[in-house]
Amino acid sequence: MRVVVALGGNALLRRGEAMTAENQRNNARIAAEALAPLCGNGHHVVITHGNGPQVGLLALQGAAYEQVETYPLDVLGAETVGMIGYMIEQELGNLLPFEKPFATILTQVEVDPTDPAFKDPTKPIGPLYTKEEAHKLAKEKGWSIREDGDKWRRVVPSPMPKQIFEIRPIKWLLDHDVLVIAAGGGGIPTMYNEEKKLVGVECVIDKDRCSGLLAKEIEADIYVMATDADAVYLDWGTPSQRAIRSASPDALDAYGFAAGSMGPKVEAAQTFARKTGKKAIICTLSEVPQAILGQKGTSIAVDAGETTFY
Numbered sequence: 001m002r003v004v005v006a007l008g009g010n011a012l013l014r015r016g017e018a019m020t021a022e023n024q025r026n027n028a029r030i031a032a033e034a035l036a037p038l039c040g041n042g043h044h045v046v047i048t049h050g051n052g053p054q055v056g057l058l059a060l061q062g063a064a065y066e067q068v069e070t071y072p073l074d075v076l077g078a079e080t081v082g083m084i085g086y087m088i089e090q091e092l093g094n095l096l097p098f099e100k101p102f103a104t105i106l107t108q109v110e111v112d113p114t115d116p117a118f119k120d121p122t123k124p125i126g127p128l129y130t131k132e133e134a135h136k137l138a139k140e141k142g143w144s145i146r147e148d149g150d151k152w153r154r155v156v157p158s159p160m161p162k163q164i165f166e167i168r169p170i171k172w173l174l175d176h177d178v179l180v181i182a183a184g185g186g187g188i189p190t191m192y193n194e195e196k197k198l199v200g201v202e203c204v205i206d207k208d209r210c211s212g213l214l215a216k217e218i219e220a221d222i223y224v225m226a227t228d229a230d231a232v233y234l235d236w237g238t239p240s241q242r243a244i245r246s247a248s249p250d251a252l253d254a255y256g257f258a259a260g261s262m263g264p265k266v267e268a269a270q271t272f273a274r275k276t277g278k279k280a281i282i283c284t285l286s287e288v289p290q291a292i293l294g295q296k297g298t299s300i301a302v303d304a305g306e307t308t309f310y
Contacts, residue, residue, distance in 0.1 A: 001042075001043045001044070001221045001222065002043070002044045002046075002174065002218065002219065002220045002221050002222075003038065003043050003044070003045050003046070003220060003221065003222050003223075003224065003292070004045075004046045004047075004048065004211055004214060004215040004218070004220045004222070004223045004224065005035060005038070005045065005046070005047050005048070005224045005226055005288060006048045006049070006207060006208055006211035006223075006224065006225045006226065007031055007047065007048065007049040007050065007226050007285065008050060008225070008226055008227040008228060008285070009050035009051075009052050009053060011027060011030075011031045011049065011050070011226065011285055012024050012027045012028060012031070012049065012050070012053075012054075012084060012087075013027060013053045013054070014027060019053055019054070019057045024054075024084075024087060025087055025091075028084070028087035028088050028090075028091045029091045030285075031088065031091070031285060032088065032091035032092045032094070032095055033091075033095065034226075034285045034286050034288060034289075035047065035092065035285075035288065036092060036095040036096055037289050038288060038289050038292070039092065039096060039100070039179055041289075044174045044177065045179050045180075046170065046174070046179075046180045046181075046182055046214065046215075046218065046220070047088060047179070047180070047181045047182075048181075048182060048183040048184065048207065048210070048211040048214065049084055049088070049181070049184050049185070049207070050184075050185060050186075050207050051077060051080040051081060051084060051184050051185035052125065052185070052204075054080035054083065054084065055073065055076045055077055055080050055125065055185065056125060056126045056127065058071075058076045058079060058080065059073075059076060059125075059126050060126070060127060062076075072200055072202055073125070073156065073189070073200075073201075073202050073203065073204065074188050074189055074190065074200030074201060074202070075200065077184070077185050077188050077189070078106055078188050080184070080185065081104070081106055081107075081184035081185060081188070082104065082106070084181075084184055085104025085181045085184065086104065088104075088181055089102040089104060089181065092179065096179075100177075100179060101176075101177070101178045101179070102178065102179050102180075102181070103173050103178050103179075103180055103181070104180075104181040104182070104184075105166050105169065105170060105173075105180060105181070105182040106166075106188065107164060107165070107166050107170075107182045107183045107184065107187045107188060107214075108164075108165040108166065108187065108188050108190045108198070109161045109162075109163070109164050109165070109183070109186065109187030109188060109189060109190065109205055109210055110161075110162045110163040110164075110165065110190055110191060110192070110198075111159040111160070111161065111162055111189050111190070111191050111201060111203065111205065112159060112160070112162050112191070113191050113192075115157070115159035115160060117157040117158050117159040117160070117203070118157045118159060118203070120157070121144040121155040121156050121157045121158075122146075122155055122157075122158060123155055123156050123157065123158040123203075123204045123206075124146070124148055124153040124154070124155050125153070125154055125155070125156055125204060126153060126154050127153070128148060128149075128151035128152070128153055129145075129151060129152045129153065130151065130152070131152055133152070134151075134152030134153070134154075135152075137154070138154075144156070156202060156203050156204055157202075157203040157204075158203065158204050158205065158206055159189070159203055159205065160205075160209065161186070161187060161205050161206075161209055161210040161213050164183065164187065164210070164213060164214055164217060165190075166182065167214075167217045167218065170182055170214075170218060171218055174218065182214065183207075183210050183211055183214050185204070185205075185207060186204060186205030186206055186207040186209070186210040186211075187205055187210045188200065189201040189203045189204070189205050206264055206268075208225055208264050208265050208267075208268035209264070209267075209268050209271075211223070211225070211268070212268040212269070212271055212272040212280070215272055215276075216272060216275055216276050219276075220276075220278065221278055221279075222278065222279050222280070222281060222292060223268075223269070223272045223278070223279075223280045223281070224280075224281045224282075224283065224288055224291065224292065225265045225268065225269065225280070225281070225282045225283075226283060226284065226285040226288055227265065227282065227283075227284065227285075228284065229262065229282070229284065230243070230283060230284045230287065230296065230297065231243035231244060231245070231282065231283065231296075231297055231298045231310065232244045232247075232252075232257070232262060232265075232266060232282050232298040233262075234255055236258075236262075242309045242310075243298070243309060243310040244298045244307060244308070244309055244310075245298065245299070245308040245309055245310050246294075246298070246299040246300070246301070246304045246305075246307070246308045247298070247299075247300055247304055247307040247308075248273075248300070248301065248302055248303075248304040248305070248307070249269070249270035249271075249273045249274050249300060249302060250302075251304070251307045252266055252270060252300065253270075262282075265282050266282070266300075268280070269281075269282060269300040270300060273300050273301050273302055274302065277301075277302055277303075278301070279299055279300065279301040280299075280300045280301070281297050281298065281299050281300070282297055282298045282300070283296050283297025283298065284296075284297070
């Protein structure tokens with residue numbers, strides 16, 4: 001079975017943790033321990049992951065060196081993808097047989113320059129600033145900024161992924177039983193300029209949307225989004241909250257999910273299920289193997305029938 005597993009940002013850096021290499025290494029080890037049984041059961045696996053905290057840290061470190069401009073987001077993204085892929089490969093390699101091959105692919109993802117997202121930046125990145133600091137930086141660097149609670153943050157566009165350029169080598173690797181790590185951070189955003197040359201873009205592609213596109217293009221049997229929630233809930237945070245066990249994409253249209261948390265994951269799951277007829281799953285990282293068997297998490301499929309709950 002061909003499986004895509006998208007690791008949430010907390011899989012490599014948990015909320016409130018210091019952004020140290022040691023912490024990220026420990027979390028990569030935890031992720032590897034959760035995924036090793038899946039990889040060892042004969043499945044062909046592609047792992048994708050977030051990289052928001054890591055990009056933010058590199059941007060801060062770059063800003064401290066004032067002799068040159070901080071590197072653009074696409075370059076920072078490529079740097080973090082290499083680092084994270086290295087850690088995941090090494091930790092999985094310590095658990096799986098020596099003969100199991102791994103490959104981390106720097107994945108360029110095309111976006112459309114006419115995407116409406118470029119006119120309405122919404123994706124927060126980097127540190128929090130005071131209002132005065134944020135407006136000063138916005139003027140100096142041409143940033144878009146927005147309020148975030150009682151602070152301010154830089155925001156960038158989050159366009160839809162259009163095309164994944166490395167699909168052919170990823171398919172080739174899977175056909176040769178290689179465990180692939182790809183589309184980190186939603187992929188490295190690129191577009192064709194007026195001279196028809198491919199260039200990097202200052203934006204962030206949603207990881208779950210890109211992972212869903214990757215899963216569709218490689219004809220995955222299951223697309224799993226591993227997060228810090230054990231399922232998709234209705235009426236979350238209220239006494240009447242209910243965990244969904246299975247539902248169809250159309251049934252989920254009747255409910256609202258928070259745009260800043262579960263909403264994008266549900267949307268990505270619905271899109272994958274509708275376009276492929278295959279199953280998407282949302283669950284915790286530790287329960288991925290059980291969720292694939294239908295024992296944990298929320299399964300979303302066009303043939304799910306009546307919505308069921310735990």
